[in-house]
Amino acid sequence: MDKLSAYEAFTQSAETGSFVVAGRNLGISASAVGKAVARLEQRLDVRLFHRNTRNMTLTEEGRRFLERCRRIFEEVEAAEAELAQLSRTPKGRLRVSMPLVGMLLTPVMAEFMRAWPEVQLELDFNDRLVDIIEEGFDAVIRTGTPSDSRLMARNLGRFRMHIVAAPDYLAQHGTPQRPEDLEVHHCLHQRSPNTGKIRSWPLAPTDGARKLVLPERMSASAVDPLIELAVRGFGIACLPPFAIRRELAEGLLVPILTPWIEGMDQFHVLWPASRKVTPKLRAFIDFMAEHLRPGDVAAQQTD
Template sequence: MDQLAALSAFVHSADTGSFVAAGRQLGLSASAVGKAVARLEQRLDARLLHRNTRHMTLTEEGRIFLDRCRRIFEEVEAAEAELAQASRTPRGRLRVSMPLVGMLLTPVLANFMRAYPEVQLDLDFTDRLVDVVEEGFDAVIRTGRPSDSRLMSRNLGRFRLRIVASPAYLERHGVPRTPQDLAHHRCLHQRSPTTGKLRPWPFARSEAIEKVNLPEAMSATAIDPLICLAVEGLGIACLPPFAVRNEIGDGRLISLLEDHVVETDQFSVLWPAGRQLTPKVRALVDFLAENLFREGDA
């Protein structure tokens, strides 16, 4: 604290050009300010100010040191402001971009709304690559690894996709024991809305598996139709675990080939780098990190 007080005395003296004026701003005597600066110079073994009875000017060392001191006090002010922000109640409109699969996270978002009733969620569901800064989003939630260096990010959790089918379908067509067996099954695919390509099913890479041509019974850019058609017994689908948690839990869908599904995906939340994290964004980030995935989803 004594060191910060000495730095403050130096900065105010340099800004005002006078120990007397600096003392008025700091509530100290001119003598106390002068002694603080002198002790600082002694500790640094450098003269910071040229001074006589009428004038006070910075030395070359003083100019360099003054820039450093300003940065120190800016960081202190930023830390105090951040702490004050964190202690405030999260409130206000929170504009968030989410992938289309994010529609399946509605129960988690409902719990967030109950926990933070003063935050008004403004959700934009799209799989296109949005410009977070230009389009004015507070945060963006995406699957996959973040790649935009302008954004800060936090990993919300990793998950493994599930290969699922209904008991009725398996009774009629048999249970696939290996990925190669899927060549003789009706496969329900998700198609990327941006590239138009079918999303690959995440099996372990091997020459045998790479040669498997998964039949395309149907495809959709959204996940909801795939869940419905799989439950209706019309094929086998590859879906995120949180999308079929209830269906697997009540037996409407059965998880298949779990030993062969090795690749995982992840959800991340991103926000503009350099922007102070507001209480409402911090609340969303922390809440999703704690509640997005349940045990068994990974």
């Protein structure tokens, strides 16, 4: 048990790059983590980290040992999963990565927590391309089409983007009737947090297929400020329907150019194909497939 504790202290330190964060994750002090790692290095007679006053990085020996430790904990997790299968009761910590826009789906997460109170959800919200296997996530929820052959996927539902504006804005500036009309309007854009590039609006080409150049009134990497500014009448935005359900229902925003919007986006839940599906993960996958309705089109559930 002492060895496993030391391995866990080392693994957490290596993955977080900090004794302080590792200690916080393990519920012990940073000093205790540092001492555990030092004792481990002494026992192994090898240096696992390059340390200075600013940061610490793994040595070559440390990188190799980290791979071994991850395999050990995967085996421990697999053993626990087999025991959990016997009870068939979903329980324990479930680490899930979601896109930033997934914050708007927290009501569904609340319903899941109510349905399975013994499952401890640990949600990580970001738009970067996480490595679910290397970073130890049980599952990730992402938009788009899955492309990683190491992962299993289940479709959680499809949605079509909405182009919306406040009634006051349209009363003052007029309502665009065709996509090219947007070129004289104030457009509120979303930028990719990864690339910094503005995300294009899914508009069908008009006659002549001239490339549209939409003005940039403002841009943001999250949808919340776009919603707020659109409601306040500062411009037109392109947003997912689940982000603006209340605003549409209350008439704070109205959809425009609907016939010109093309294509569908979709949510998927992904999990490692190499791991057994634990009861807690199966409960999460099934619950999301049943309850998540990201758009106006009913979710198409497929394994």
